[in-house]
Amino acid sequence: MNETVIGVGGDLPYDVVVSTDPFAALPQMVKGASRVAVLFAPPVAPHVARVVRTLADAGVGVTVIEIPDAEAGKTIETAQRAWARLGEAGFTRNDAVVGVGGGAATDLAGFVAACWLRGVRWVPVATSVAGMVDAAVGGKTGVNIAAGKNLVGAFHPPAGVLCVIGALTTLPGPQLRAGLAEVVKGGFIADPRILELIEADPAAAVDPTGSVLRELVERKVRVKAHVVSEDLRESGLREILNYGHTLGHAIEKSERYRWRHGDAVSVGLMYAAILGRRTGRVDVVDRMRAILTSLDLPVTYRPDAWEPLLAAMRVDKKARGAALRFVLLNAVAAPETVQIDDEGLLREAYEELTGP
Ligand SMILES: NC(=O)c1ccc[n+]([C@@H]2O[C@H](COP(=O)([O-])OP(=O)(O)OC[C@H]3O[C@@H](n4cnc5c(N)ncnc54)[C@H](O)[C@@H]3O)[C@@H](O)[C@H]2O)c1
Ligand SMILES: O=C(O)C(=O)C[C@@H](O)[C@H](O)[C@H](O)COP(=O)(O)O
Numbered sequence: 582m583n584e585t586v587i588g589v590g591g592d593l594p595y596d597v598v599v600s601t602d603p604f605a606a607l608p609q610m611v612k613g614a615s616r617v618a619v620l621f622a623p624p625v626a627p628h629v630a631r632v633v634r635t636l637a638d639a640g641v642g643v644t645v646i647e648i649p650d651a652e653a654g655k656t657i658e659t660a661q662r663a664w665a666r667l668g669e670a671g672f673t674r675n676d677a678v679v680g681v682g683g684g685a686a687t688d689l690a691g692f693v694a695a696c697w698l699r700g701v702r703w704v705p706v707a708t709s710v711a712g713m714v715d716a717a718v719g720g721k722t723g724v725n726i727a728a729g730k731n732l733v734g735a736f737h738p739p740a741g742v743l744c745v746i747g748a749l750t751t752l753p754g755p756q757l758r759a760g761l762a763e764v765v766k767g768g769f770i771a772d773p774r775i776l777e778l779i780e781a782d783p784a785a786a787v788d789p790t791g792s793v794l795r796e797l798v799e800r801k802v803r804v805k806a807h808v809v810s811e812d813l814r815e816s817g818l819r820e821i822l823n824y825g826h827t828l829g830h831a832i833e834k835s836e837r838y839r840w841r842h843g844d845a846v847s848v849g850l851m852y853a854a855i856l857g858r859r860t861g862r863v864d865v866v867d868r869m870r871a872i873l874t875s876l877d878l879p880v881t882y883r884p885d886a887w888e889p890l891l892a893a894m895r896v897d898k899k900a901r902g903a904a905l906r907f908v909l910l911n912a913v914a915a916p917e918t919v920q921i922d923d924e925g926l927l928r929e930a931y932e933e934l935t936g937p
């Protein structure tokens with residue numbers, strides 16, 4: 582299928598190239614680099630081979646750095662090991678970092694690049710749905726620490742983004758479905774056509790070779806590109822991309838990062854829908870549940886977990902002092918960030934989420 586190029590604006594504009602096989606665009610994105618470090622976790626090794634060959638053919642020296650998979654690799658220890666390798670190989674400011682894989686690998690690679698020499702170029706080569714539609718676009722990089730998810734990081738926009746649609750055939754089904762939670766989020770906050778496409782044919786939405794998933798990916802990339810072009814540093818509009826993440830990140834922490842990010846976001850989206858209804862906003866609870874369930878995504882959680890989840894939500898990046906803030910919908914495609922001080926209301930919404 583053809584290549585689609587989606588531009589991201591702002592002070593440091595770049596292109597997101599969506600294609601079955603977008604590798605030819607990579608050399609231009611790292612033009613001028615003598616060395617490129619390629620960070621990846623073992624499950625994406627076949628796709629890394631393409632990246633390494635493309636760079637080597639372009640005359641670039643490649644340093645391959647294998648990292649632990651998924652959230653296990655998204656740590657400060659992994660970053661330190663990568664920086665040691667860059668030091669050994671003599672990486673300078675015209676050199677570059679490429680992260681290949683899902684969102685965890687690209688968040689880590691971006692963070693390594695953001696800190697090395699106070700910031701060198703980087704390119705995420707996204708091979709998962711969540712990676713393509715969300716993590717690779719927008720320059721949020723970082724690692725998890727014991728206190729919580731993504732609490733250490735930097736805004737560091739990439740030089741370009743590759744979305745490797747052809748890689749989705751090797752992505753395990755549960756991972757693909759988890760990534761669709763971020764697509765559903767995009768539908769509710771900005772692009773209702775996304776919701777209609779999934780409602781019309783949920784099976785097509787999870788077919789990695791079909792045109793529906795490709796359209797969903799492109800639509801969500803456009804949503805994200807628009808938002809981060811306006812507000813890279815999350816001083817306002819960008820907070821809408823956190824819809825479902827306040828509880829979602831708390832669940833990930835409580836599960837010690839063994840839950841898939843998208844699964845936790847799915848439960849968080851349900852919670853946000855319930856909170857929206859309970860605060861007199863639009864009622865999307867049934868629609869949210871139907872869409873997430875049609876994708877085999879979780880819509881409830883442990884009833885006994887409220888206290889640790891509330892504690893984890895207090896270090897959410899949208900919190901201000903003691904106040905918790907949530908993204909809620911006034912209508913589909915009309916989100917706003919709302920401060921909720923009433924702990925009773927938050928608990929009752931949780932009881933509705935987890936109740937019979
Ligand atoms: N920076 C951002 O704006 C942003 C946005 C959304 C999500 N995220 C982060 O991204 C992560 C979630 O991303 P994810 O869902 O991609 O999870 P992930 O990165 O953990 O990848 C899921 C699994 O799929 C494997 N994988 C990826 N592509 C594959 C392929 N083509 N074939 C076979 N295996 C493949 C990975 O190695 C991993 O085992 C979380 O850490 C989340 O916090 C960041
Ligand atoms: O890009 C953003 O902004 C988002 O909030 C996208 C989220 O899907 C993503 O999970 C992000 O990493 C969350 O960021 P955080 O700042 O809440 O850690």
Ligand SMILES: [Zn+2]
Pocket residue numbers: 715763826842846
């Ligand atoms: Zn997310």
